Amino acid sequence: MDTKINNHLADFPILNQEVNGERLVYLDNAATAQKPLAVTESLNHFYQTDNANVHRGVHTLAERATEAYEEARDKVQHFINAAEPAEVIFTKGTTDGLNLIASTYGEQNIIAGDEIVISITEHHSNLIPWQQLAIRKHATLKYIGLTEDGELDLVDAAKQITNHTKIVSVAHASNVMGTINPIAELAQLAHAHGAIMVADGAQAVPHVAVDVQALDVDFYAFSGHKMMGPTGIGALYGKRELLERIKPYQFGGEMIDFVHQQDSTWTQLPWKFEAGTQNIAGAIGLGAAVDYLTDIGMNQVAAHEQSIVDYLLPKLVADEDLEVYGPHDPAKHTGVIAFNLKGVHPHDVATALDMEGVAVRAGHHCAQPLMAYLNLVATARASFYLYNTQEDADALLAALAETKEFFNHGTGEVK
């Protein structure tokens, strides 16, 4: 266990509690991550010392708030290696960012007969905006399938992406399969056919080093709350040339240049896409989360999570009472592990694990087409983050053993 990471456990007081009489083992990080003191203190500090609206006032608090807000944008820019801060738009989160692209670039560029290509693993947030756009425009929504191993099938991707394709949009990391998708290769394919590449980074940015320029994505959306920032804040990266070209779809305060009675002009990037008072404290909190992750180092975070997966995944895979989804090779698997206990509904599994203090998610994980593709209704899912330990993995294994005992090894009969 890496000591630099171990030293950080004290930063998460929420983890220091008992649930149902047992030590809390929080393994629902793919849904949302816990917040370190540095993040909650940054929010307190802002509200207690600097609170004011941004870009609107000349008084001292307004200047301080504006400086802190724009400093947070710079931090996010460096974190994902965007070329400039103007390419980072603050949003409410991944869902908001993806809807923004569909409602602007999509609305303004897709015409009847065009194709939009996504993968079968997509979260509803990276599916429904494209599906509804396709319906509105009489375009076709196509899906890239999976290999037997549960990875995105690049051979199928090469078939699905054609000269009719205008947009390819795929998750950088799946919230169910525990896979990292080959976004750079998909971007190459998309560009070779004249399409743009969009990536949903919700499950990637918190866990691996992301370089939007190296990936050569045109747009990249992610959420603050999954990377230990506050809820209600996220960011959308877009290449300047594209952001310049598209018209905004939300109108109001601070996104204008001039407003005349019958027409208006828009201000420069990134504020053209930030209509109305933004989640200022959220952005500052996200900046604090970026600092926190940067201080540890994303390669350390990834290596730490990998060490837990290396330890846990083979044990889960070897258990004949369990069905484990996604690649069984730990080297190909992120810290998101979806599984089912044979013969027991995942909601019952999650409830039984909670009785042992272990928090996991159960359900369709907002990926119903994927569930149908895998012939499943739902799964249980354990997802790890930098503050989880091998002891947490052992607690999951012990709680699963108790659960199996309770449900009589998958016969569904309660002992």
Ligand code: C6P
């Ligand atoms: N997945 C999960 O438990 P928002 O809600 O906008 O912050 O993120 C949406 C989203 C988009 N893409 C992927 C790949 C995601 O995993 C999520 C959020 C959570 O899996 C909540 S449903």
